[in-house]
Amino acid sequence: MEEFVLRFLIGGAVISAFALLGDVLRPKSFAGLFGAAPSIALATVGMTIAHHGKEYAATEARSMVLGAIAFCVYAYAVSQALVRYRRSTMAITLVLTPVWLGVSLGLYWTLLR
Amino acid sequence: MRVEANFSSLRQTNFREHLVRFVLGGAVTVAAGLIARRWGPVIGGLFLAFPAIFPAGATLIEQHEVKRKREMGRDGRRRGREAAALDALGAAFGAVGLAAFAVVLWRFLPGHNSWGTLGLAAMAWMAASGMLWVLRKRS
Numbered sequence: 674m675e676e677f678v679l680r681f682l683i684g685g686a687v688i689s690a691f692a693l694l695g696d697v698l699r700p701k702s703f704a705g706l707f708g709a710a711p712s713i714a715l716a717t718v719g720m721t722i723a724h725h726g727k728e729y730a731a732t733e734a735r736s737m738v739l740g741a742i743a744f745c746v747y748a749y750a751v752s753q754a755l756v757r758y759r760r761s762t763m764a765i766t767l768v769l770t771p772v773w774l775g776v777s778l779g780l781y782w783t784l785l786r
Numbered sequence: 787m788r789v790e791a792n793f794s795s796l797r798q799t800n801f802r803e804h805l806v807r808f809v810l811g812g813a814v815t816v817a818a819g820l821i822a823r824r825w826g827p828v829i830g831g832l833f834l835a836f837p838a839i840f841p842a843g844a845t846l847i848e849q850h851e852v853k854r855k856r857e858m859g860r861d862g863r864r865r866g867r868e869a870a871a872l873d874a875l876g877a878a879f880g881a882v883g884l885a886a887f888a889v890v891l892w893r894f895l896p897g898h899n900s901w902g903t904l905g906l907a908a909m910a911w912m913a914a915s916g917m918l919w920v921l922r923k924r925s
Contacts, residue, residue, distance in 0.1 A: 680816050696798075696846075697791045711884050714834045714835075731891065731896050734895065740833065744835050751871075773837055
């Protein structure tokens, strides 16, 4: 339980810090880089190593490569959809979230299973 | 195009929006840990690259742009979507950097110092995403 409270606090703080950086920086396309910052990994990798060891953390990182490729596909799809369709950003980002899930699980199924 | 910091934009984000980001960020980090515990590190690792607060961040950018244009007496919806689209394109480049970060952790963590590897991985993220952004601007 204590580990998850710590995860919540550190995760919230690190992700908020990267979001603040994105708010402050200009131009917007550069600030967007921080939308895909390794915030969850930075917040948790120390705890993961302490609790489960380096091999476990490296195994997570290998899968994270696939998750990042899926993030790239998802973010590009969002940028194209926002230009082409007159829908709100919230609607488009949420409707396309299954793209991330589908690509990451598809890559896992193809390469790691 | 020059990269600059505009601290006055911090005033556009209110306390509630900061709180939403904090809670969402914390919740996604906990969820990633729970998924790894239930299904193991191979599935859990995928969620270290989950677009945690990307939808909330892009939506805020759209809302701030719309508000700014409305204060100038214009309908800012199209401009708001364009600003969010630019942010999303930047996130796509950032995700390539995220992959570089993960590759460094995956390959170097088992045989090297943990904090050194983490620092190297963070540099790989910045270098890869920054270089892609510069190349895109020049093309």
